[in-house]
Amino acid sequence: MTPLLAAEGVTKSYGGRIGCSDVSMSLHAGEVLAIVGESGSGKTTLLRCLSGHLPVTAGKVRYTLRDGRHVSLDDLSEAERRLLMRTDWGFVHQDARDGLRMGVSAGANVGERMMAVGDRHYGRIRASAVDWLTRVEIPEDRIDDSPWSYSGGMRQRLQIARNLVTSPRLVFMDEPTGGLDVSVQARLLDLIRGLVRKLDLAAIVVTHDLAVARLLSTRMMVMQQGRVIETGLTDQVLEDPQAPYTQLLVSSVLQV
Amino acid sequence: MTPVVTITDLAKTFHLHQQGSIRIPVLAGFSAEIGAGEAVAVTGPSGRGKSSLLKLIYGSYRATGGAIRVWHDEDWVDVATAAPREVLAVRRRTIGYVTQFLRVIPRVPAEAVVAEPLLDRGIPQDTALERARHLLARLGIPQRLWHLSPMTFSGGEQQRVNIARGFAAAFPVLLLDEPTASLDSANRSRVLDLIEEARAAGSAIIAVFHDDTERRRACSREIALG
Numbered sequence: 001m002t003p004l005l006a007a008e009g010v011t012k013s014y015g016g017r018i019g020c021s022d023v024s025m026s027l028h029a030g031e032v033l034a035i036v037g038e039s040g041s042g043k044t045t046l047l048r049c050l051s052g053h054l055p056v057t058a059g060k061v062r063y064t065l066r067d068g069r070h071v072s073l074d075d076l077s078e079a080e081r082r083l084l085m086r087t088d089w090g091f092v093h094q095d096a097r098d099g100l101r102m103g104v105s106a107g108a109n110v111g112e113r114m115m116a117v118g119d120r121h122y123g124r125i126r127a128s129a130v131d132w133l134t135r136v137e138i139p140e141d142r143i144d145d146s147p148w149s150y151s152g153g154m155r156q157r158l159q160i161a162r163n164l165v166t167s168p169r170l171v172f173m174d175e176p177t178g179g180l181d182v183s184v185q186a187r188l189l190d191l192i193r194g195l196v197r198k199l200d201l202a203a204i205v206v207t208h209d210l211a212v213a214r215l216l217s218t219r220m221m222v223m224q225q226g227r228v229i230e231t232g233l234t235d236q237v238l239e240d241p242q243a244p245y246t247q248l249l250v251s252s253v254l255q256v
Numbered sequence: 257m258t259p260v261v262t263i264t265d266l267a268k269t270f271h272l273h274q275q276g277s278i279r280i281p282v283l284a285g286f287s288a289e290i291g292a293g294e295a296v297a298v299t300g301p302s303g304r305g306k307s308s309l310l311k312l313i314y315g316s317y318r319a320t321g322g323a324i325r326v327w328h329d330e331d332w333v334d335v336a337t338a339a340p341r342e343v344l345a346v347r348r349r350t351i352g353y354v355t356q357f358l359r360v361i362p363r364v365p366a367e368a369v370v371a372e373p374l375l376d377r378g379i380p381q382d383t384a385l386e387r388a389r390h391l392l393a394r395l396g397i398p399q400r401l402w403h404l405s406p407m408t409f410s411g412g413e414q415q416r417v418n419i420a421r422g423f424a425a426a427f428p429v430l431l432l433d434e435p436t437a438s439l440d441s442a443n444r445s446r447v448l449d450l451i452e453e454a455r456a457a458g459s460a461i462i463a464v465f466h467d468d469t470e471r472r473r474a475c476s477r478e479i480a481l482g
Binding site for chain 1 (some may be wrong): 264270271272273311316319340341343359361362363364375376388413437
């Protein structure tokens with residue numbers, strides 16, 4: 001079976017400095033892959049390379065389109081790549097302000113994605129916006145409010161709604177629960193897990209929080225200094241870490 | 257007896273890099289065969305790898321050597337060498353595992369925790385919840401607790417939620433790590449009934465029991481470690 005997303009030898013260097021080096025991976029529908037490591041380990045750089053936000057220095061990222069073609073991102077035209085990002089892919093930023101348009105209402109934030117894929121029917125767009133806000137537990141009477149008036153947790157849920165309204169097949173998430181209160185975090189984790197199962201999504205989640213990775217992901221990649229030093233099932237990596245650095249990382253988690 | 261789990265020459269050594277690079281051998285040259293409809297107890301003194309053996313079969317621990325072949329979807333899969341997504345498929349449909357402690361997302365209701373393995377198999381929500389509630393009721397969890405997160409439950413209640421989750425999906429192979437450890441005698445008896453029913457329905461049970469009487473009641477054969 002062809003994977004949805006596959007990377008071969010992906011490398012990104014900034015001048016002489018290495019962002020990520022020689023990373024290979026594959027991801028199938030329904031899988032959630034966590035990329036973990038300390039800050040500066042290259043996990044966000046890798047995520048941005050995999051999602052086509054950063055050009056790679058070397059290597060290839062391939063994606064299976066809805067029509068079954070398994071293409072290299074380099075071979076897509078700029079217009080095709082943009083369409084992919086608006087339709088098949090979602091990107092959830094750590095700071096919701098980077099993923100939302102703060103100047104327009106919450107409803108418009110969700111509706112905008114639908115218009116970007118060609119929907120023009122106001123009633124249908126409005127109904128979808130309401131449906132998605134409800135699914136992410138935002139009250140309907142807040143639909144016309146600006147995201148500025150939302151709490152951090154609500155903004156993050158709005159960002160998820162905005163990303164999922166076009167039924168993407170692959171969602172990239174950069175520290176999706178970072179900077180949120182733990183009570184809000186739990187709610188968001190539960191929401192994401194439910195959506196992944198219902199929609200058979202594939203997701204790549206960057207996090208430095210091993211507890212988040214444990215609850216959200218089925219597989220894990222551990223990064224150190226731009227390289228992937230360990231991969232495996234999430235419980236395998238956390239319960240039986242092999243690399244010295246992974247053992248240090250896992251044994252450093254505070255117990256509550 | 258049709259074997260469903262065949263373990264050959266299994267070895268496991270932990271290499272702890274952060275602690276003076278010490279090597280701790282847990283299992284070496286271990287072989288066993290477990291058949292459908294058979295309940296087998298893993299026995300041995302504390303620290304001889306009983307729980308480790310269960311984790312190896314489930315794929316949570318990586319084998320240092322040997323093979324763990326599991327009959328899955330009309331074929332043998334070697335959990336020790338299979339790709340992660342094959343192991344996930346084995347866990348979805350073939351091997352269930354009741355750990356010693358429940359691990360859940362905060363805020364998720366007990367009935368949803370129990371229904372999850374069924375939803376993972378694509379069983380409709382209503383059917384899955386009905387089965388979950390049936391098991392919770394059988395294990396004596398009062399109905400008023402079903403929609404609450406088990407994180408607030410007592411140790412014994414959490415363990416029963418964990419057991420309900422393990423038995424929800426009628427796995428062909430079921431790993432049980434001290435399933436009755438924190439339960440009173442009425443609940444221990446209910447769990448032993450569930451084990452007996454699963455075995456009679458053709459599941460292969462591999463269990464670690466603390467208590468000799470329960471072990472003898474639940475299991476027909478012993479595999480001794482150490």
